[in-house]
Each structure stands twice: as C-alpha cells, then as structure tokens.
Amino acid sequence: MKKIVYLRLFVFFCLCSSPAIAQKPAKQPAPDAGLSLISRQTIEAHLSFLASDALEGRQAGKNGSRVAAEYIKAVLSEYGVKPFYDTYFQPFEAYSPAREKGFDFQVHPDSIARYTQLPAYRKVRLQNVIGYIEGERKEEYVIIGAHYDHLGVDDLLAGDKIYNGADDNAASVSALLQIAKSFVVSGKKPSRSIVFAFWDGEEINYLGSEYFVENVGSHSQIKAYINLDMISREGLLPTLYPAFEIPEATDKNTASANQFHLVYTGELEALNKKIDKGIADNHLHIIPKPAVIAHGARGSDYLAFSLRNIPVLWFFTGLHPDYHTPGDETGTLNLEKLFDITKVIYLSLKLLANEE
Ligand SMILES: [Zn+2]
Known part of the structure; x- marks a missing residue:
C-alpha cells in the first residue's frame, strides 16, 4: 500500500512540475454520497447479531428466523425504506411429502394440491421481508436480494450444535x-424502482425467491436481479449448470483474499467494465473474477429469476471448508473484504437502477 502512496506522490509531483498540465488537472470523479454512508461498524453490528447463537441458526419456520425477520423489518423501517407490499412481510407456506427430506419443499399451488392429498405431509410457514424505493420510471424494477435463513440447530452434532451461517x-x-x-439517505431518486428482498427458505429449495417471482406479476418489468449469497470469505466457484457440482480447485475457479466471483448471465456482459471503473474510481481493494452462467443454473436465489429470462448478477466469494458447518462463524469472516464488496454492490445497483 505504501508503494501506491509513493507512486501517487510521484505522479502528482510530475503533473505539478509541468505548467501546461498544472493549469488543467485531471478531473477527479465526484465522491459518491451514498458510498460514504456505508459504515463498516454498522455492517459488523448487524452481522454479529444475526449470526449470534441467540438466533439458533435462523432455520426457516423456526423461532430464530422469525427473530431475524423482525430485526430486518425494524432496521428497514428505522432507515426509512418503505415496504414493497402493504407491510414488510410477505408470508407464504411450503409443503413437502412426509418422508422426503427438507430439500423437497415446494411453494407452487400444483405441488401443494398434490402433497395435501397424501396421507401425511409436511408444512412450514415462512416469510420474505421486502423493502422498496420508488424510481422515476416507477413500473421498471431492479431487484436485489439476500436470503436470511440458514440451517438451524442439530442436537446430534458433537461439539458446537449451531449453524450460525455468518458468511451464509x-x-x-x-x-x-x-x-x-x-x-434512501443519499436522497436521489433512482430511474428505476428498487426492491430490497430478504428471502426466507433458501436453504430448503430457494423457496422465498421462487414464491416472490411466481406471484409478482409481469416479469418483463424486472430489468435485472442482483443476488448476494456468501460474500465475505475466499474460495471456490462450483459448477452451477446443469447441476451443482464441486470441481477441483484451480486458480481459475478460486477467489483469493482480495477477489470475488462476479457471476452473471450473458445480457450483463457490458456491466463488467463499468463495475471495474467504479472499483478503480473509488480505490476499492477488491478484484472481480468474472464468470458467465446459463439461465437455469442452480446454486442460489437467482434461479427463480433466471428461469424467467431475467438477467441476473451474483456477488459471491466462494465455497470454503466451513460452508454448511457450525464453523461458519463471525470470527472467520474477512470484514475488510465485506466492507469493500458492500461498496462494489452498492455501485453496481446504482448502475443498474439508473442506466437507460
Ligand atoms: Zn446461502
């Protein structure tokens, strides 16, 4: 880092010693008001509550996830983010056959009709939490989402029994x-409306995002979906299409400490360069590793959107040895990286919410 400072001083000195250039200094981009409001301390405060043992791993349908939902709702309200529907909560139910594993929960009415004919079936009550900022072109949307549920508690685990899901x-x-x-606080109305979605039930078949997309109305009005899932460690990008598989780790598919996987469907190719410029202009110490995915690729909540041909962008720092274990705790996170990636996501959302 020191080398960069010296280099800048040297460049500055050279510019100043040339009178022709000194009169016309290169125009610096204006600092972004919203960007400077992003606080590392606040991110850490939210994180340490949501990933604490008190929330019992935020399992969908259990008490810990309801506490998380109430917390998210209270914070959105405090920040002045309006609810997307009449209230912040979008409640829904999911069903599965009695003998199946949790992964087979479904929200589609046809599946529910079939399962409820069975002699025994399982039912879980869930809720998305959804905030909203109205844009100039009110009927055009960019949706940005992150699931808040995780895997809960397993009493049969030896040692730590709580899946805290700090990174996940x-x-x-x-x-x-x-x-x-x-x-909200930077005050400028975006061109497009923005929906801030906190999904429930991702860990049991991407239920919250599927329910939302199934019921939201016209999909052509949704210009893009940005997904946030696991953004604070380093690791491997799995194979996502046609199935979720874990390949051998190589330099090509692994993000290091200052890198993240910028995963997108082909329509968003041009966004890449603009994100690179935002990172450079704002001196963020993080580097994207771009990866194109097919519509219909599995892995996270973007699936519901990409299946309906909506362009998707996923911020992801990769799978790591603590993935889906009780070891995914706050102490293992790279908080400096989380802070920088939050800024990159803010800049990317701003681009998508304001482009023509
Ligand atoms: Zn996840």
Missing part, C-alpha cells in the same frame, strides 16, 4: 441493509 448469509443481509440505507 448473515454477511449479505448486513450488507444489503446498509446499501438500502445509502439509497
């Missing part, structure tokens, strides 16, 4: 709360 996905929820605040 309390970190993203904390980042998204800060980003929503920045959009």
Whole structure:
C-alpha cells in the first residue's frame, strides 16, 4: 500500500512540475454520497447479531428466523425504506411429502394440491421481508436480494450444535441493509424502482425467491436481479449448470483474499467494465473474477429469476471448508473484504437502477 502512496506522490509531483498540465488537472470523479454512508461498524453490528447463537441458526419456520425477520423489518423501517407490499412481510407456506427430506419443499399451488392429498405431509410457514424505493420510471424494477435463513440447530452434532451461517448469509443481509440505507439517505431518486428482498427458505429449495417471482406479476418489468449469497470469505466457484457440482480447485475457479466471483448471465456482459471503473474510481481493494452462467443454473436465489429470462448478477466469494458447518462463524469472516464488496454492490445497483 505504501508503494501506491509513493507512486501517487510521484505522479502528482510530475503533473505539478509541468505548467501546461498544472493549469488543467485531471478531473477527479465526484465522491459518491451514498458510498460514504456505508459504515463498516454498522455492517459488523448487524452481522454479529444475526449470526449470534441467540438466533439458533435462523432455520426457516423456526423461532430464530422469525427473530431475524423482525430485526430486518425494524432496521428497514428505522432507515426509512418503505415496504414493497402493504407491510414488510410477505408470508407464504411450503409443503413437502412426509418422508422426503427438507430439500423437497415446494411453494407452487400444483405441488401443494398434490402433497395435501397424501396421507401425511409436511408444512412450514415462512416469510420474505421486502423493502422498496420508488424510481422515476416507477413500473421498471431492479431487484436485489439476500436470503436470511440458514440451517438451524442439530442436537446430534458433537461439539458446537449451531449453524450460525455468518458468511451464509448473515454477511449479505448486513450488507444489503446498509446499501438500502445509502439509497434512501443519499436522497436521489433512482430511474428505476428498487426492491430490497430478504428471502426466507433458501436453504430448503430457494423457496422465498421462487414464491416472490411466481406471484409478482409481469416479469418483463424486472430489468435485472442482483443476488448476494456468501460474500465475505475466499474460495471456490462450483459448477452451477446443469447441476451443482464441486470441481477441483484451480486458480481459475478460486477467489483469493482480495477477489470475488462476479457471476452473471450473458445480457450483463457490458456491466463488467463499468463495475471495474467504479472499483478503480473509488480505490476499492477488491478484484472481480468474472464468470458467465446459463439461465437455469442452480446454486442460489437467482434461479427463480433466471428461469424467467431475467438477467441476473451474483456477488459471491466462494465455497470454503466451513460452508454448511457450525464453523461458519463471525470470527472467520474477512470484514475488510465485506466492507469493500458492500461498496462494489452498492455501485453496481446504482448502475443498474439508473442506466437507460
Ligand atoms: Zn446461502
């Protein structure tokens, strides 16, 4: 870092010693008001509550996830982010056959009709938490989302029994709360309306995002979906299409400490360069590793959107050895990286919410 400072001083000195250039200094981009509102301390405060043992791993349908939902709602309200529907909560139910594993929960009415004919079935009550900022072109939307549920508690585990889900996905929820605040407080109305979605039931078949997309009305009005899932460590990008598989780790598919996977469907190719410029202009110490995915790729809540041909962008720092274990705790996170990636996500949302 010191080398960069010396280099800048040297460049500054050279510019100043040339009279022709000294009269016309290169124009610096104006500092972004919203960006400077993003606070590392606040992100950490949200994170340490959401990933604490008190929330018992935020399992969908259980008490810990309801506490998380109430917390997100209270923070959105405090920040002045309006609810998307009449209230912040979008409640829904999911069903599965009695003998199946949790992964087979479904929200589609046809599946529910079929399962409720069975002699025994399982039912879980869930809720998305959804905030909203109205844009100039009110009927055009950009949606940004992060799931807040995780895997809960397993009493049969030896040792630590709580899946805290700090990287998966309390970190993203904390980042998204800060980003929503920045959009409200910076005061400028975006061109497009922005929906801030906190999904329930991601860990049991991407239920919250699927329910929302199934019921939201016209999909052509949704210009893009930005997904935040696991954004504060370093690791591997799995194979996502046609199935979720874990390949051998190589330099090409692994993000290091100052890198993240910028995963997108082909329509958003041009956004890449603009994100690079935002990172450079704002001196953020983080580097994207771009990766294109097919519509229909599995892995996280973007699936519901990409299946309906909505362009998606996913911020992801990769799978790591603590993924889906009780070891995914706050102490293992790279908080400096989380802070920088939150800013990159804010800039990307701003681009998508304001482009023609
Ligand atoms: Zn996740």
